[in-house]
Amino acid sequence: MLNRSIPPEFVPINDINLKQADSRVLKNGIKVHSINAGGQPILNLQLIFKAGKWYEKKQGSALLLSKLMLEGSKKFDASEISYFFDKHGIFWEIGSGTDHITIDIYLLSKYVHKISAIIVDLLSNALLPLSEFQTIKKRLAQQLLVNLQKTSFKASTLFKESLFGKEHPYGYALTNEILKNLIHSDVLEYYNNFIKEQPFEVIASGNIDQKLINQITAAFANLPLQKEKNIVGRNHKKNEIDKTPKSFYDHREGNVQTSVRIGFEFQKRNHPDAIKIEVLNRILGGYFGSRLMKNLREEKGYTYGIHSSLVYAKQAGYFCISTDVIKEKRNEAVDEIHKEIEKLRNEAVSEEELALVKNYIIGNFIKGINSPFSLTEHFKTT
Numbered sequence: 001m002l003n004r005s006i007p008p009e010f011v012p013i014n015d016i017n018l019k020q021a022d023s024r025v026l027k028n029g030i031k032v033h034s035i036n037a038g039g040q041p042i043l044n045l046q047l048i049f050k051a052g053k054w055y056e057k058k059q060g061s062a063l064l065l066s067k068l069m070l071e072g073s074k075k076f077d078a079s080e081i082s083y084f085f086d087k088h089g090i091f092w093e094i095g096s097g098t099d100h101i102t103i104d105i106y107l108l109s110k111y112v113h114k115i116s117a118i119i120v121d122l123l124s125n126a127l128l129p130l131s132e133f134q135t136i137k138k139r140l141a142q143q144l145l146v147n148l149q150k151t152s153f154k155a156s157t158l159f160k161e162s163l164f165g166k167e168h169p170y171g172y173a174l175t176n177e178i179l180k181n182l183i184h185s186d187v188l189e190y191y192n193n194f195i196k197e198q199p200f201e202v203i204a205s206g207n208i209d210q211k212l213i214n215q216i217t218a219a220f221a222n223l224p225l226q227k228e229k230n231i232v233g234r235n236h237k238k239n240e241i242d243k244t245p246k247s248f249y250d251h252r253e254g255n256v257q258t259s260v261r262i263g264f265e266f267q268k269r270n271h272p273d274a275i276k277i278e279v280l281n282r283i284l285g286g287y288f289g290s291r292l293m294k295n296l297r298e299e300k301g302y303t304y305g306i307h308s309s310l311v312y313a314k315q316a317g318y319f320c321i322s323t324d325v326i327k328e329k330r331n332e333a334v335d336e337i338h339k340e341i342e343k344l345r346n347e348a349v350s351e352e353e354l355a356l357v358k359n360y361i362i363g364n365f366i367k368g369i370n371s372p373f374s375l376t377e378h379f380k381t382t
Contacts, residue, residue: 012355013362018369021203021379022213026221034213035205035379037372041109043206044373045216047119048380051101051194053169054315060178061190064136066096068187069103069195071132074125076118078132090115098170099314101195109212116219123223124197133184141179151252152324155259158248163265163318170313197226203379205372258330262337263320269312269381277310277319282357283349284308284340285321287364289356291340292321302326302333 021033052062070093072078085092090107103122107115147153157173164171172178204216266277278286285292285308292306306323325333368374 019375028225029199030220031201033203034208035372035375036208038207041207043109045105046203047103047200049101049200052097052099054099058186060182061186062096064187065190066094067136068128069094069126071129072127073121075121112215130184137179151259155261159261162246203376205376257324258327259324266317266319281308281310295336302329
C-alpha cells in the first residue's frame with residue numbers, strides 16, 4: 001500500500017536544455033525571432049511595439065487603441081476580418097501593457113500568407129472609427145462599474161497608487177474620469193506616434209521550417225517604416241521611494257471578506273539581488289507549499305489562498321503579498337503575515353527547506369518551457 005503521509009523523494013535536476021531563438025533583422029529594421037519547437041502545424045505570431053502606458057500623453061489612450069484596432073482597416077473591415085478568422089480557426093487579440101502593445105495571433109501555419117495582408121494594412125491604415133470609440137468607452141465604463149464592486153480590484157488599485165502615485169503610468173488605474181476626458185483624437189495621435197509605420201519586433205513560435213520563415217519575413221520586409229520617434233511619455237519621473245510603511249482600509253458594508261495587499265517597490269529585474277529575492281519569495285508565499293499558505297490557510301483557516309509575487313515592468317518592479325481573508329479576521333491575518341516575515345528576517349532557512357524550494361523552482365521552470373508558446377514568454381522576458 002502507498003503511504004500517502006510520506007511525500008515522494010525528489011531528484012535534483014542538474015541539466016536544462018533551453019531551446020534558443022533564431023533572430024534576424026529585416027532590411028527595414030524589423031526584428032524577427034523564431035523558435036522552432038513542437039510537432040503540430042500551429043503557429044503563435046506576436047508583434048510587439050514599444051508602446052503602452054509608459055508612453056501615454058493622455059491616460060487611457062493605449063488601452064482604447066488596443067480595443068479600437070480590432071475594428072478593421074481601410075482594405076478590410078471588422079466583419080470581414082472576423083469572418084475570415086472564424087472560418088480558418090484563427091484567434092487574435094491586441095493587448096496593452098505598461099511598456100508594450102502586443103498583437104497576439106494563433107493560427108494554423110498554412111494560413112500565414114493569408115493573414116499577412118490584413119496585419120500589414122492594420123499597421124498602416126487602421127480605421128479606428130469614432131462610432132466604435134464611443135461604444136468601447138461605454139463598455140469599459142460598464143466593466144469598471146462591475147470591477148469597483150470587487151474588493152480585490154480596489155485593493156490592487158490602492159496598492160499600486162500608494163507605490164507609484166495616481167499620475168504615474170504604473171500607478172494609475174482606469175477611472176470614469178479618465179474615460180470621460182479621453183477623446184477620439186487622443187487615440188488617433190497615439191496610433192500615429194507608436195503603431196503606424198513604427199518599428200516593432202516579431203516573435204514566431206511553433207513547428208517552423210525555412211518555408212514558413214520565408215513567408216513571415218516576406219510579409220513584413222517591405223513594410224515602409226518611419227524612423228522610430230523619440231517621444232517622451234507623461235510622468236516618467238517618480239519621487240524617491242518612500243519607505244515609510246503605509247496602511248489603507250476601505251470599509252464596505254455587506255462584504256464577507258477583505259482583500260489584503262502588502263508589499264514594497266522593488267528594483268528592475270536586473271538588480272543584483274533579483275535571484276535571491278525570487279528564492280526568498282517562493283519560501284514565503286510563492287508556491288502552494290509556502291510558509292504563508294501553511295500558516296493562514298492550513299493552520300488558521302483565515303483564507304482559501306495567499307500568494308506573494310514579484311512583478312516586473314521595464315522601468316520598475318514591486319513585491320506584493322495578496323490574499324482575500326475572512327472580514328472579521330483581517331487584523332489577525334495581517335499580524336500572521338508580519339510574523340512570517342519577521343521569522344525570515346531572524347531565523348535561517350533550513351538546508352532541507354532551501355533544497356526543496358530550489359528544486360521546485362527548477363522543476364517549475366522546466367514545466368514552463370514544455371511548449372513552443374511558453375518558450376516564447378521566456379524569450380520575451382529575456
